[in-house]
Amino acid sequence: MINSKVAVKPGKPWAATPRERALDLGAILLAAVGSFALVALSELKGKLAYAGVFFLLIIVINFIHNYLSRGIATAKDSIASTFAVAGVLITLLPITSIMFSIFERGKTGFKLNLFTSDMKLNGPNDPLNQGGLLHALTGSGIMVGIALIISLPIGILTAIYLTEIKGFFTRPIRFLVQAMSGVPSIVAGLFILSAIVFPITKTPSGLMGGLALSILMIPTIARTSEEVLLLIPPDLREAGIALGGTQWRTISQIVVPAAKSGLMTAIILGVARVAGETAPLVLVSGGGDALNLNPTSGPMGSFPFYIWKSFTFGTTESIARAWAGIFILLVLIFILFIAARLLGGDRKKK
């Protein structure tokens, strides 16, 4: 046998050569220089003008470059890719800009005492090393927790009805769930206010906040779970039934476990949907400044309420507090998403 251990090395013959890369970079530079020149020479002004001219130039330059080197099909393709890249940049721009400014402004107010004290004894003019948002952190946690406890079974059972059990009510229920997911959040707050707070409890509380949030959370969980369950191949249901399982045993032992990671994502999406809701909580949770761990009585603070209230005070300190609150809320949601990805993605590695 020929000793092939040395002779053949793995390579990537389809990868771009240094010359091609240099040409691509050259095209970008040319478009950049061209856009500066055109903006300077013409009546156009502002950042948007630079971006627009650069975009048009890069399309033209790429088209000519690809047409000359590879032909018309590749040249047309390059236009589509340029638009796709532009789309990505336009999407990323506001997101990164928001993240950056929140981090930038949030860091002045970000002190460790935020996590240990509430605003019971502190006013808007107090220095930043006094007071905190412990009441908002616990309040949001409790209310979102209540909403989750209510919405999780209802949402998933609704999805199971829509995809597995089916029946006469499938269409109207699907329609209702879709309509509910478009309900403005203040309507959810008003509903709880007029249906429960005014006639029954008379006072706002954390429980009422949780109920209002669950109205927003149920459709999100139900719709996402429905999509997830629809992806489970029908073979598995047939196999379960053919093995002598009842429909419910098949759903609970086969279908739901197979959809576990997707259902986890549905839950996280539901939590993320309501974690930043302000309007219903302003109406029904009372939004106190003091730490309150009892959801059944007394006003309960929350992140969005804390942020809103701090901004309306308008002092330097309270605005710094508000930005710090936004920053922490964002980080928490971010952690939640990463956790969902990790929990949901474990199957593929095995």
Place this chain on the structure above:
Amino acid sequence: MINPEDQDPLDKGSEKMETTTPSSLSSVAANAAAKKKPGSGALGVGLEARGIHAWFGDKLVLQNISLDFWSGTVTALIGPSGCGKSTFIRTLNRMHEFIPGAAMAGEVLLNGKDIYESGTDVTKIRLKVGMVFQKPNPFPSMTIADNVLAGLKLAQLKVANKDDLLEECLVRAGLWSEVKDRLSAYGGSLSGGQQQRLCIARSLAVRPEVLLMDEPCSALDPGSTLKIEETISELSSSMTIIIVTHNMQQAARVSDYTGFFLSDGGPGELVEVGPTSEIFSRPKDIRTENYVTGRFG
């Protein structure tokens, strides 16, 4: 829910397991011997289909099929695509009704009792008449071991020794030697042929009397096909096997009886049924001859 106490065949099964030796091979042999014993009913008709008609919506897809399946034999159902073979075997364990718009007429007698009789617990029927599908479909959320024992979990049955049952089923499906060291790996990590044998092992765990196989090898390579055919001949001594196949060599290799289905654009009909050697050497119907010799279909 099934109460194990009023579940005779399965009860017998679990008792048998307690008394047999742990060694799976000898327990298979013991099982086979028990079934072959004269007078145990094993040599009678296991499953009888009488005048089966089937519809999807208004469309009649099967017309007047009557077939007897004998215990301890393999019956192959052959015929061109769309002639209703799969629909037919799905009427035999009441999977047909799982499809929206499905309807049927006729009787299917399991041990002399119509499985469509009102008041029948359909889950018990499916425990006695197991099914292996065209595409391997192991449960993705379960390990190999859990997949094999999934039927017990689904039907909430109790067995004395799960490990023995697990080994026995995998041995009978011809998969034990390949997976015995990785029973806790996920079912999806196996090759297509192994997955299909895992599905066979899974359907054996609830001790069915009849096993329906709907083109079990059509998605597999020749090596895996051969292994599954060996598994079928191994199993046929102890149960009734009905296999739908498009592969005529396969029908000739594994089956004792062959039924030929045909549809001339209308509903599928049973053209001819008989011992496999006769169907392939001197079929009575000219259409059967044309089909098995490859002149059409």
